[in-house]
Amino acid sequence: MSTKAYYPIDEIGKGKPGFSRTRSIIEAAFYGNNVVKINSLKEAYLLAKNSPGTVVTDMPVFEAESIGLDRDAKVLLFNDGAITGRYATARRIQGQPGVNTEELDRLLLEAVYLTRYKKLYHAEAYIGLDPEFMVKAHLLIPEGFEMLAYNWLLNFQYINDEYLKMYKNRKPIGTEPDIYILSDPSWVGTDRTDICEGKTLAYFSAENNCAAILGMRYFGEHKKGTLTIAWAIANRNGYASCHGGQKEYTLGDGKKFVASVYGLSGSGKSTITHARHDDKYPAIKVLHDDAFIINDETCSSIALEPTYFDKTQDYPTNSPDNKFLITAQNCSCTKDSDGNIVLVTDDIRNGNGRAIKSKLWSPNRVDKIDAPVNAIFWIMKDPTIPPIVKLKGASLAAVMGATLATKRSSAERLAPGADPNALVVEPYANPFRTYPLANDYLKFKKLVGDKNVDCYIINTGDFMGKDITKEDTLGVIEAVVDGVAKFEQWGPFSDIEIMPWAGFVPNLKDKDYVAQLKARMLDRANFVKSKEGDRGGYDKLPADALEAIEKVVKEAHSIE
Numbered sequence: 001m002s003t004k005a006y007y008p009i010d011e012i013g014k015g016k017p018g019f020s021r022t023r024s025i026i027e028a029a030f031y032g033n034n035v036v037k038i039n040s041l042k043e044a045y046l047l048a049k050n051s052p053g054t055v056v057t058d059m060p061v062f063e064a065e066s067i068g069l070d071r072d073a074k075v076l077l078f079n080d081g082a083i084t085g086r087y088a089t090a091r092r093i094q095g096q097p098g099v100n101t102e103e104l105d106r107l108l109l110e111a112v113y114l115t116r117y118k119k120l121y122h123a124e125a126y127i128g129l130d131p132e133f134m135v136k137a138h139l140l141i142p143e144g145f146e147m148l149a150y151n152w153l154l155n156f157q158y159i160n161d162e163y164l165k166m167y168k169n170r171k172p173i174g175t176e177p178d179i180y181i182l183s184d185p186s187w188v189g190t191d192r193t194d195i196c197e198g199k200t201l202a203y204f205s206a207e208n209n210c211a212a213i214l215g216m217r218y219f220g221e222h223k224k225g226t227l228t229i230a231w232a233i234a235n236r237n238g239y240a241s242c243h244g245g246q247k248e249y250t251l252g253d254g255k256k257f258v259a260s261v262y263g264l265s266g267s268g269k270s271t272i273t274h275a276r277h278d279d280k281y282p283a284i285k286v287l288h289d290d291a292f293i294i295n296d297e298t299c300s301s302i303a304l305e306p307t308y309f310d311k312t313q314d315y316p317t318n319s320p321d322n323k324f325l326i327t328a329q330n331c332s333c334t335k336d337s338d339g340n341i342v343l344v345t346d347d348i349r350n351g352n353g354r355a356i357k358s359k360l361w362s363p364n365r366v367d368k369i370d371a372p373v374n375a376i377f378w379i380m381k382d383p384t385i386p387p388i389v390k391l392k393g394a395s396l397a398a399v400m401g402a403t404l405a406t407k408r409s410s411a412e413r414l415a416p417g418a419d420p421n422a423l424v425v426e427p428y429a430n431p432f433r434t435y436p437l438a439n440d441y442l443k444f445k446k447l448v449g450d451k452n453v454d455c456y457i458i459n460t461g462d463f464m465g466k467d468i469t470k471e472d473t474l475g476v477i478e479a480v481v482d483g484v485a486k487f488e489q490w491g492p493f494s495d496i497e498i499m500p501w502a503g504f505v506p507n508l509k510d511k512d513y514v515a516q517l518k519a520r521m522l523d524r525a526n527f528v529k530s531k532e533g534d535r536g537g538y539d540k541l542p543a544d545a546l547e548a549i550e551k552v553v554k555e556a557h558s559i560e
Contacts (some may be wrong), residue, residue, distance in 0.1 A: 001237065002170035003135045003178045003209070017175035022094060022105055022205040026182045026212060029112045030122055030140050038123045038149060041068040041158045045076075047121070048150035048327075054078050055333055058340035062323050067358055068160060077328045077343060078147040080217040084330040084352045086224060090200040090216065093434045095207060097535035103195045104203055108212055111187055118184075119143040125156035126163055127179070127230040129367035130302045133293060134167050135233055137179035137226055145185050147327070151219045154326055154356050156226065157306050174237070179229050180210040183222060187214035206232040206434035219329055220354070223309060227291050228432040230304055235435055239293040239302075240443035243430040244379075245273030246292055246301055248369050249481050250283035256371040257481045258301070260294070261458075262429045263379030264406050268460040268473060269429075270310060272379075274362060275474055281481075286362045287369050296443055299372030299451050308361060312345035312353040319345075324361035329354045375454045375480060376447065379429070381406045381461030384517040386504045387468050388476040389457050390487045390497040394449030395548035398441050400457060402427045402541060403524035403549065425527050437531065437539035456480065463504045464513060476501060492555040495548070508559055518556045525549045 004018065013019060029035075038044050049056055055077040064073040092099050120140050128134040137156065141149050157163055189199030196203070200215040206229050213225050231241035244262035251257060263269040273289040288303040295301070312331050315321045322345065331353040332344040347353050359365055376397070382405045391397040403425050427433070428440050447453040460473050476499065479485035487497035491508045498506070507513055528546045531539045 001133050001135075002167055003176045003233070005136060005178045018177035018208070020205060020208040022101070022108065022203075023177070023180065023208040023210045025105060025108050025112055026180050026210045029115060029120070029182055030138060030180065032116065032120065034116060034118065035120045035122050035140065038121050038153070041153055041160075042070060044123065044146070044150040044153050044158075045069055045073060047146040048076055048078075049074075051078075051144065051146040054147060055341065057333060057342060059322075059325065059342055061326055062358060063360060066360070067326070068158060075325050075328060075343070076147065076150070077331060077333055079330050079349070083216075083218055084350045085218060086220045087197070087200055087216070088431055090197040091202045092196060092204065094203070094205040097538050100195045103192070104201075107190060107192065107195065107201070108203065111184060111212065111214055112182065114187075115142065115184060121146065121149050123149045123153055125153055125158055126167060127156055127226065127304050128293075128302055129157060129304070129306060131166050131170055132295070132368070133234065133239070133302050134163075134170060135176070135179060135230055136167070137181065137230070139181045139183065139222070139226075141183045142186060145183070145217070148183065148185070148217070148219055148222060151327055151329070151356060152222055152226070154307055155219075155223050155305055155309060176233055176237070177209050179226065179233075181213065181222070181226055181229075182211070183213040183216075185215065185217040189215050204228060204434055209233065220309070224432050227304065228434055231291075231293070231430075231432060232434045234293040235439055235443070238296055240296055240440070240447065241430070241433075242292050242294060242301075243290065243428065243432065244292070245269045245289035246287040246369065246373070247273055248285040248287070248366075248371055249281050251482070252282065257375070258369055258371050258373045259375045259377060259477065259481065260301070260373050261377045261379055262401065262404065263460070264426055264429045264431075265311075267379045267381065267406055267429070268470070269379055270308070271470060272377075272473065272477065277474060277478060280478075283364070285364050285366045285369065287366060294373055294447065296446055296451075299447065299453070301369045301373060303367050306359045306367075308357040310355060310357055312343070312355050313347040315345055317343060317345050321357075321361065324358045325355045326358055327356045331355070372451065373447070373453055375456065376401070376444070377477070378404050378455070378457045379406070380404055380457055380459055382459055382520055383462050383464050384506075384513070384520045385457055385459040386463055386498060386506055387459055387472050387501045388480075388485075388499055389490060390499070391455045391457065392495040392497065393548065394445045395544040396495045396552070397448040397455035398445035399528065399541065399545040399549050400455070400524075401444050402437060402441050402545065403527050404429050405520070405524070425524070438541055441541050441545060454480075464516075466503065468504065472501065472504070492558045493552060494555065496552065514556075514559050518553070518559075521549070521553045521556045525553050
């Protein structure tokens, strides 16, 4: 599958696919006489290397030629300033209740007009790494932000002969047009706080595959902004869109076990995805640790990105994993004892230091897993949940994903007054959805109910004050993969099973624990109920979702 870039004359015009007002405002800017095309990754590297403020470290890019760079390429560092995380508050999704499209389009007209005084760079990449699903994306960004263009091309699949040939042989995905992203990090903003967040705006017309990212320097906005639209395309065309990681285990008898884990940044999804389990399995294949899609008929899965955008603080400067870095953002640097400029990967300068790691970091990396997914793991940081529970029934499995409870991560910039330690619900760990929540609910319900995918919750935080270690988490997952996990009904919960794990057995006679458990389950029910009225019911879930979670609440309240 591919997107559409060129149109016969009789397919051009008002009301036809690919020709909405917002898209027409954005796409026209790509053809201005102030636009320069970036024709290769090597060209993007040189532009980024020479961009004012870039630090050219003395750290070589490992096997640079194999990823499209010159042999002597170095790891580049660029720092943004005070903002080092995503800002969800700035997002406006066209078509959602309360979003003033008319006024936003007028604002966008002015923002595009002001780019006429700037030299702009046009970069192209593919999102999706298998012929079954590849969409073409375009980024337009002003001079001075070359590192953003370079990071964007690294994060997604820059166009080379191999992927160009692969893409040309695909049939278009219906009438889906190419993705167009206009970015101007130097946008001065507006006082119209009634339509956008002051000095920043991420405006999406997902149904028309375009977006404007204004006043935002952080690369994560560009990465997730592009994925936002790619996930929307996938959702419309027979795929479950996944913000998580997936891996395939080969067991001793040759059988395959495919596990998908879903969690926000900092939840442990990358750790779980890349864990090698002390090499106890004959083979492990990694699809990706952040973005993929599942075919809702075949249950095969496709990665959307080749590289990894990881936190640097998890890997000290002397970590062997840093050999695979290509770029770094929002980190410090220093000179080592040999006088070489090297990264300081700890979050000393600021929080959420980030780096793009090469695909070579994972020697067992694949772009598609043909074997159908066997298990879904919702990663939650809910202190009332033991290290693992198993969910029975498609409705409960899907609604638990829709009420995924976790803590905020340092990758997010919060609104003033927001409690960074508060537990929040983030459905399916995906805050980048542009379509009704029920779409995801039905996709995952189908996987569990019709395709016989098992579903679990794993808690990677703490259980009533006791930390759940990485070893605990990997241990419970291995038990499931190996087929030795022994689950039993959990107290009065008819559709939740528990696997006793040393040191983490819930005491249903502890009144304090039971009170908190009831409260957390009630929180989930209240969240589902709230969606019936929020924004005119845009994210209302089907009736069976509320019924499934209310059944759990009722059973929790039966505990004496």
